Amino acid sequence: MNAEIDRFVDIVSRSERVVGFTGAGISTESGIPDYRGKGGIWNRFQPVYFDEFVHNPEKRLLYWQRKAETWPAIRDALPNPGHEFFVDLHRGGSLLGVVTQNIDGLHEKSGLPSDSVVNLHGNTLETTCLSCSYRVDSDEVFRSLDLKGEGPRCPACGGLLKPNTISFGQQLDARTIERGDELARSCDCMVVFGSTLVVYPAAAIPEVAKRNGAALLIVTLSETPLDGEAELSVRRPIGEFVAEVRAALASAS
Template sequence: MTPGREHPMTPPRNDALNRVVEHLERATRVVALTGAGVSTEAGIPDFRSSEGGLWNDLHLMVSLSSWGFRLAPGRFYASILRLLPPLLTAQPTRTHYLLAEFERRGKLTAVITQNIDGLHQRAGSRNVIELHGTYRRAHCVDCQHAYTFEEVQNKIQRQELPPRCHRCRGLIKPDVVLFGDLLPSEALARATEAVQQCDLLLILGSSLVVYPAADLPRQAREAGARLIIVNLEPTPYDHRAEIVIHAPLGEFSQFVGDRMGMNLQPLGVPPQ
């Protein structure tokens, strides 16, 4: 077995986990790149897994694409309503609190996330770069007037489907990157700058197959940063990482939090 790698079914993983803690303690400019695996532990379905991924439903994939929004906005919002319940009830996990605590201690400079759920911010992270946008905001596609999620939700509850702008009657679009959309250039530029300046890129719950986000580890590595990957399944970058751990993120985060004296709870909640 290659040094630094652990077979997914080989417990315990304490040696690799201890080395992760050592790297995190030495690092001064950590950046986290988080994918769907962080959100699935909060009960939010992912899009691309072979078992249960939302993109396995071709009709849903088309409905939630950029052209699906343009051609059939009513169907688009009907599909959105199917996905909302887990987003609305999800709570931050130990992994979200771990990253927020790293930032609070001045060790982590940014969280780059492919998730749209806003759970990093709810856990206390401040510098969050949302590559795929967020469902918490929306805008009119014609006049660009901004809407909060609550404002759009109120329109939907009044049976206004699709919701339209109160100023110009243009369609309201959630601020999420749909299938067929380009990533927001500002977010991508910030992410690129962050990984090029970090000394450790901590990759959590990402398959690293969706570009251009999947190119960020290469950029970090070429700038001299170390890579640590924690994901249930292998990724294309495993061979370039300092440490790879195939384990549930909750277990990883609890181990690291315990070793580094962190309370992975909401502020004001005592450790259990």
């Protein structure tokens, strides 16, 4: 038996209030590129800031062009064993929730109820009006997207439509941060999958969990600043790791 797997399984099965914290690394295993990582699209291009999106029609169109480029990968992505791991915990009754830095909606697609998922940076599967409460599936917007105009408008009020994600230069939603913080303070174990824990304020959430006495288990390919404080820090692909965890759990029960 593998000592890392044993320790992970031991801590998770003794925990009663588990919270997941996920980053780009879990989604790359579903074929979604890490747009902010090395060579990622956001490093090759100047970002479009939120203010520019609102006030500058050319920049707004540029934003939609880039979104359209990345949309098919996100629309077609399917959850992987990393996402399913949290669904298993949810079914077993020990999952408080999942806090994610990803915007791809894969935790919801995997079957977690949406009130168990905190999308710190929003959810790109949904498009909202910046002026009223209108909401629509992003797929509907992309199917009729006209990249020659000045970007899609709200059919209800004429306001600007925008995928429901946090843009550059835009604050994270205070209530969303508060929900993430609350989960971090309430859990007895935080499982981090695929985050390098360097993007703030998101990365503060595992710190809060640790400070409040939770066990910290990290599975991600690169080193993180919290490795030294974690009960376990594993440098392996998530899918591979989870497959062994599931096998160990199955043979234990």
